[in-house]
Amino acid sequence: MSRSPRSSARVNLEHASVLLIDDNSQALDILSSVVQGFGVREQIRCGSAIEATEILRRRMVDLILVDCAMPQMDGYDFIRWLRREAPQPTCLTPAIMLTGHAAPSSVQKSRDCGASFIVTKPITPGVLLQRILWLASDEREFVKSETYVGPDRRVRNLGPPLGVPGRRAGDLSTHVGAAVEANMDQADIDTLIKPRRVAL
Amino acid sequence: MTEAKVFKYRTNLARKMSAPGGRSVEEALGAADSALAHHRDAAMEALGVILSRLEEACAARRQAEIYDGAAALLDLAGFFDTGPLHPAAFSLCEISDRGSVWDWPSVEVHVRAIRRILGGGCRETDETALLLDGLVSVRARLQNRSPARQN
Numbered sequence: 001m002s003r004s005p006r007s008s009a010r011v012n013l014e015h016a017s018v019l020l021i022d023d024n025s026q027a028l029d030i031l032s033s034v035v036q037g038f039g040v041r042e043q044i045r046c047g048s049a050i051e052a053t054e055i056l057r058r059r060m061v062d063l064i065l066v067d068c069a070m071p072q073m074d075g076y077d078f079i080r081w082l083r084r085e086a087p088q089p090t091c092l093t094p095a096i097m098l099t100g101h102a103a104p105s106s107v108q109k110s111r112d113c114g115a116s117f118i119v120t121k122p123i124t125p126g127v128l129l130q131r132i133l134w135l136a137s138d139e140r141e142f143v144k145s146e147t148y149v150g151p152d153r154r155v156r157n158l159g160p161p162l163g164v165p166g167r168r169a170g171d172l173s174t175h176v177g178a179a180v181e182a183n184m185d186q187a188d189i190d191t192l193i194k195p196r197r198v199a200l
Numbered sequence: 201m202t203e204a205k206v207f208k209y210r211t212n213l214a215r216k217m218s219a220p221g222g223r224s225v226e227e228a229l230g231a232a233d234s235a236l237a238h239h240r241d242a243a244m245e246a247l248g249v250i251l252s253r254l255e256e257a258c259a260a261r262r263q264a265e266i267y268d269g270a271a272a273l274l275d276l277a278g279f280f281d282t283g284p285l286h287p288a289a290f291s292l293c294e295i296s297d298r299g300s301v302w303d304w305p306s307v308e309v310h311v312r313a314i315r316r317i318l319g320g321g322c323r324e325t326d327e328t329a330l331l332l333d334g335l336v337s338v339r340a341r342l343q344n345r346s347p348a349r350q351n
């Protein structure tokens with residue numbers, strides 16, 4: 001599968017506000033530079049997830065990038081809070097979690113927290129940008145249940161969104177698309193839905 | 201049990217990214233790559249500091265600090281092409297994660313290997329390939345050890 005987006009495609013993040021959360025100030029600086037390179041003008045930087053929850057109670061952002069390992073509230077608990085306790089429509093905000101070591105002890109936590117994507121390091125700008133482009137054309141539905149709140153995790157059969165490199169021939173899509181045939185006549189439609197007596 | 205609600209939604213991100221304007225992916229990646237390059241020297245220096253702390257923790261047998269140190273190495277190294285450093289730090293994370301069989305000699309071997317890799321500028325060489333092979337063997341040996349034989 002292609003790991004980098006098509007270079008001819010365009011990315012418009014000029015008007016998007018991005019929340020960056022990492023307790024390591026150096027990692028935060030690096031991430032901030034990368035995101036700035038993508039064309040993001042408004043960045044909000046947080047040194048802790050708790051600080052981020054306070055910001056999100058007051059205002060909306062368009063994208064969240066959060067590190068997984070942090071003291072007090074880690075990335076998993078933050079995403080869980082975002083999906084379950086943040087005000088509408090902030091709780092629907094796309095969130096990418098960055099993780100250095102996906103510890104076996106936290107595999108279930110990462111699966112259940114509700115992140116839009118979990119990206120494991122080493123992470124290149126190409127991989128990060130690809131995930132952001134995927135989010136822009138994400139076809140997944142949002143699920144709210146007792147045990148899970150977040151984007152539908154059943155992405156295996158959908159593959160990457162339409163038009164994104166890496167789709168396989170058998171990948172399904174929820175995209176309806178534009179009509180390719182002439183519209184049906186209203187009379188024909190009425191006939192189709194008109195109740196009829198059926199002789200049994 | 202309440203029923204699950206499933207609904208379609210369109211995010212502000214999707215709306216804003218579909219507006220005309222912006223820059224080409226090539227330009228965006230070029231700008232991000234060059235911004236990243238500016239951080240590399242400082243990051244390599246920071247990796248050295250983290251590793252020194254890890255060596256101290258190892259010498260003083262402070263078990264609780266090993267995983268956090270290894271994860272900090274991996275976190276920072278993960279933004280750059282650090283060649284063999286990344287798999288070595290990952291391997292140290294694996295053997296020091298909760299639930300793993302604890303073995304100080306294996307931890308020490310990892311920390312010394314990471315020091316050699318960092319000292320060599322994280323270049324991929326025959327020596328680093330051998331070191332990584334060795335770390336894989338150490339990890340496999342640990343994984344095959346049952347917790348009952350730990351003490």
